Amino acid sequence: MLVCTGEWTVLSLGRLEKKLTALRRRGESVGSISIAGIQHLDTAGALVLHRLRSSLSAQGKLPAVISENRDYLNLLEQVAANSGDGIPAAPRRPGPVIDFLNTLGKTIVTHVREGKDLLGFFGHFLVTCANLPRKPRSVRLTALIYHMEQTGLAAVPIVALLSFLIGLVIAYMGAQLLVQFGANIYVVNLVEISILRELGVLMTSIVVAGRSGSSFTAEIGAMQANEEVDAMRSMGLDPMTLLVMPRVAALFIMLPALVFLSDVMAIFGGSVASMSSMDLNFSAFALRFQQTANLNNLFVGMIKAPFFAVIIGVVGCFKGFQATGSADSVGRLTTESVVESIFLVIVLDALFAIFFMQLGV
Amino acid sequence: MAENIISLRGVGNRFGSHVVHTELDLDVRRGEILGLIGGSGAGKSVLLRSILWLRPPDDGEITVLGVPLRAATDAQWKAIRRRWGVLFQDGALYSSLTVSENIQVPLREFASLSPAMMRDIAAMKISLAGLRPGAADLYPSELSGGMRKRAGLARALALDPAILFLDEPTAGLDPLAAEAFDALLLSLRDALGFTVVMITHDLDSIHTVCDRVAVLAEKRIYAVGTIEELLQEDYPWIHEYFTGPRGRAAMKAGETGKKRPEDTLVRG
Numbered sequence: 001m002l003v004c005t006g007e008w009t010v011l012s013l014g015r016l017e018k019k020l021t022a023l024r025r026r027g028e029s030v031g032s033i034s035i036a037g038i039q040h041l042d043t044a045g046a047l048v049l050h051r052l053r054s055s056l057s058a059q060g061k062l063p064a065v066i067s068e069n070r071d072y073l074n075l076l077e078q079v080a081a082n083s084g085d086g087i088p089a090a091p092r093r094p095g096p097v098i099d100f101l102n103t104l105g106k107t108i109v110t111h112v113r114e115g116k117d118l119l120g121f122f123g124h125f126l127v128t129c130a131n132l133p134r135k136p137r138s139v140r141l142t143a144l145i146y147h148m149e150q151t152g153l154a155a156v157p158i159v160a161l162l163s164f165l166i167g168l169v170i171a172y173m174g175a176q177l178l179v180q181f182g183a184n185i186y187v188v189n190l191v192e193i194s195i196l197r198e199l200g201v202l203m204t205s206i207v208v209a210g211r212s213g214s215s216f217t218a219e220i221g222a223m224q225a226n227e228e229v230d231a232m233r234s235m236g237l238d239p240m241t242l243l244v245m246p247r248v249a250a251l252f253i254m255l256p257a258l259v260f261l262s263d264v265m266a267i268f269g270g271s272v273a274s275m276s277s278m279d280l281n282f283s284a285f286a287l288r289f290q291q292t293a294n295l296n297n298l299f300v301g302m303i304k305a306p307f308f309a310v311i312i313g314v315v316g317c318f319k320g321f322q323a324t325g326s327a328d329s330v331g332r333l334t335t336e337s338v339v340e341s342i343f344l345v346i347v348l349d350a351l352f353a354i355f356f357m358q359l360g361v
Numbered sequence: 362m363a364e365n366i367i368s369l370r371g372v373g374n375r376f377g378s379h380v381v382h383t384e385l386d387l388d389v390r391r392g393e394i395l396g397l398i399g400g401s402g403a404g405k406s407v408l409l410r411s412i413l414w415l416r417p418p419d420d421g422e423i424t425v426l427g428v429p430l431r432a433a434t435d436a437q438w439k440a441i442r443r444r445w446g447v448l449f450q451d452g453a454l455y456s457s458l459t460v461s462e463n464i465q466v467p468l469r470e471f472a473s474l475s476p477a478m479m480r481d482i483a484a485m486k487i488s489l490a491g492l493r494p495g496a497a498d499l500y501p502s503e504l505s506g507g508m509r510k511r512a513g514l515a516r517a518l519a520l521d522p523a524i525l526f527l528d529e530p531t532a533g534l535d536p537l538a539a540e541a542f543d544a545l546l547l548s549l550r551d552a553l554g555f556t557v558v559m560i561t562h563d564l565d566s567i568h569t570v571c572d573r574v575a576v577l578a579e580k581r582i583y584a585v586g587t588i589e590e591l592l593q594e595d596y597p598w599i600h601e602y603f604t605g606p607r608g609r610a611a612m613k614a615g616e617t618g619k620k621r622p623e624d625t626l627v628r629g
Contacts, residue, residue, distance in 0.1 A: 009521070010468065010471075010472045010474075010482070010519075010520055010521060011443075011471060011472050011520075013472065013474055013478065014472060014473030014474055017474065017475055017478060042521035042553070043482075043485065043486070043489070043518075043521050043553065044472075044482050044521065047481065047482060047485050048478075051481075071554065074551070074552055075552050075553065078489070078548075078552040079485060079489075082485050082488035082489045083485055083488075084484045084485060084487075084488050084494055324502055326456035326457070326500070326501070326502045328456060328457050
């Protein structure tokens, strides 16, 4: 006979476990188990008792349980009925190599599929755009203005400050090098070309992707999780017209404006740095700029802005629609939206660079 | 048996100038199933959140398991939180964990068990709550509303609590599932012997499972008692509640429902 005493509750089982394993290893069988000495028994304790009873059975005969306490016997019965004997154990994890290949394959498949979906979404967006002139009333002016304020006006301080600092840094770094050649004055051209052609538009796009692209995903994702998007569809309202168009159009209009602001602020920053680091005063900087700056540089930078705006807007909205009910999906998608739109912006920027080089502008 | 496991004295809650509760008294006896009813906006959920100390009451004292909550030490809090389980309205399962992992959260936190043992216990709770074993490795977003409630119940039962709080456990379930849930609750209560406080709008489940019903009205617990006792009260709302067309149907069903053998085992 096996005599069990003391606390058999979920909180005290940690201590019991080792003793029980040792007992099982002895492999003896007993005829009966007395649980009269148990002070507290809960479901976890009863489960352990049940397992113990099964493992100590002799020739398929369960040891009898001896107790005066009806409640404990009832509990034991309930637990035994639900102990799920024969529930499949946790699936065995494959080896690290298989695991790695598995993850790799899954990642590739997911990305390819997602790329296809994104392309489909973009096509849907273009079709909606193309239909717009036929249905001018479907333009949501209030929403458009609201998003222009949110994505454009509200971004002015951060874009202005960052661009000013970038211009400052470029002029500083350039000045250090150019002074060695006595070519101080070329700092103006360094700032002009780097900012106007590349950095102004790239910096602004990255800031806007972080600010507005992410908020598009979060807003639409929350609506999707809350079934608001489904409610819209069921009323015959097109989420593409109502949610996506105003956002992307707002970015399309505001991003070039922000890029222009960024260019101005960066060049101003450059001139401030030139003034303090090599006594190139403001009028000399402005004169040199006026004489040598190439208008093409400005155009090359500005023409990219609307393309980047569409990328950021479409990726942000697309990711929002991917949201499912769970709380962590919106957070994950927001991160993905920012990373992917910045990635695509830089890829497109590289393509533009090659294109303009071939054109010779 | 008549010992009070929870008692509220002079509890008051207000949001700004809007008074939700004032001078509210309530006693919950050990081992009973107490239903908490009241019109929409009467402050049932606020009261539950007060007892759980998620929103401490503005006035008054709440005593749970003999400990006055306002003066409870950290150690006492830990002990109390280990001994109550809560089923929130939509289960409130952690969405990044599977059902089995959800149930293991309190086990991992409070008990020192081997992973295999925790998995075993979780599997038993899943079965007790009437879910099929295959549900263990599903994520909450893959479950139906009724399954989420059962999984939430399984998690609330993880540490064999002395008190179980249920917030509208049968809302949103189809009648058969609600009935099964009620039967499940009764059989678990008989087997495990816990006390239940449940907010509910479901007249059938009030009749089938509740030992006593507390009516929240006029910013306090207007009356507590069995349905027969409540009907003695001279308060129109109570009469409309229990003797309206839905109430009468439930009462009829309840009379037969009560005679159900108590050790029926229900599988989902």
